[in-house]
Each structure stands twice: as structure tokens, then as C-alpha cells.
Amino acid sequence: HHVGRTAPGDKGKPTVLLFLLPQELEFLISLRVAANIHLTEHQFNNKNVPNLQAHFEKIVGENYFLHQSAQQAYRSYILAYNSHAMKDIFNVHSLSLKDVAASFCFRNPPKVDIGLEGRAMKKVGYNRGPDSRERRTRRRINAANP
Template structure:
């Protein structure tokens, strides 16, 4: 999102690019990006043309401890970020399909993660 995409613009050229995937329920977020003068190119992909690598991803995440740990940390961060998003009318945590989200991180079933935030800022 805008802050993180800005990090791609560091360096000599001063410009960067990012790819953002949105759920149909999140498309309202594009209005806010346009209002912030973010240049957008929208793409739609036919599902039939997208390779299904889910089984390979799940197998890789299951067998590699470091990838599994990273995927679990990323899954946890995603859920926490979603739950703390200011635009609750677009990013509704209760509407999140945790099974589908976990598959996006390479898990066949959602992993158990601690969603508590400590007072020191860690997890």
C-alpha cells in the first residue's frame, strides 16, 4: 500500500512499481488510491489462464521449516494489518475467509497463530 510502495521508489531513479491484489469486496480501496494521486493500471486475468500451483506451494511450505515460519509470520501480520485497517467498511475482518487467506500463504488449513500484540510492539 502507499507507504510500502514508496519504499520501491528508493534509489537513483526515484520511481518504483508495485502489484496489488484486491478481493472484489476491496475494490472500493481504489477510490482512495486515486484520491491520493496514485497512478493505477488495472488488470484482470482469466482464471483459466492462471497456473494452479497451490499443491506445490503447500508441499514446499510444509517441508521447509524456514519457509513455513516465514509464511506463518506473514499470515499473522496480514490478519493483524487487516484487523487494524482504518477503512473498516472496505477491509472487514469478520468477512475474511481465513481458510482462503491461509491457502494464499501456502497452508492447506489455517495455522494457529497468536494474534495478541504485546505492549513492547512485538508479537
């Protein structure tokens, strides 16, 4: 539905490029079956792709507005992933937050409030409760805790 509006393609047929995580490949099966969509897989050789990750991380790290935008996009991605109807494929607990953060040009996952409770909240580095600040401080290495 959304693809038809945003990617009209040639002769009214939408053309889309999907980047999927390995655990998301099952989604392609549902696309083929449910929507009768023609899929073509493209393999990319990593040797032919320049490694620009460090350069992009530097740019985002040095520009306040890019950093804020990337942080909001990272937060939105996790929230969208968590709210996806196909939880067996798009399981927020299976995400590597470090890898997701890298895709938004962060070396480390930024601390963002995503409003998730329980395991998901702990997975992102947040604990709620009266002693949660103390628990986080105890694990952190600093001058008071070498």
C-alpha cells in the same frame, strides 16, 4: 509514501502491483480521489495460470523454516488487516481465513495467537475462559469423541 521508497519505477514515478480481494476494491476509489493516482486494471485469465497451489503447500508443509515463516507472515497479515484505519473496507471479520491461509500455502488456517478478543478471536478458532479448552475438545472429533 511507502510506495515511493520501495518501488521507484521509471523516471521517479512509483509502479506498484496490487492484489485485492473483491471487498477491497473500494480502496481504489480512495486512492484515485485522495492521492490522485493513475490506476490501470489488469485482468488475468485463470486458464493461462498454472495451478501450483498443491505443489507450494507441499513445499511449505515439508520445510520447517518455510512453514514457520509462512505462519508468521499469516499472523502478521491478519494483525495488519485488523489494525488498518479503513475498517469499512479492511474488515477482519469479512476475511475467509481458509482463503487467506491458502495464499500463504496452507491447506487449512494454522492456529496462531493473534491476541484479538471477542468475535475476532472466535473467528480465528480461539475461545478464552475457564471452560474454553473443554468447549474446543467437545467439538473436536477424536478417539474420546467419535
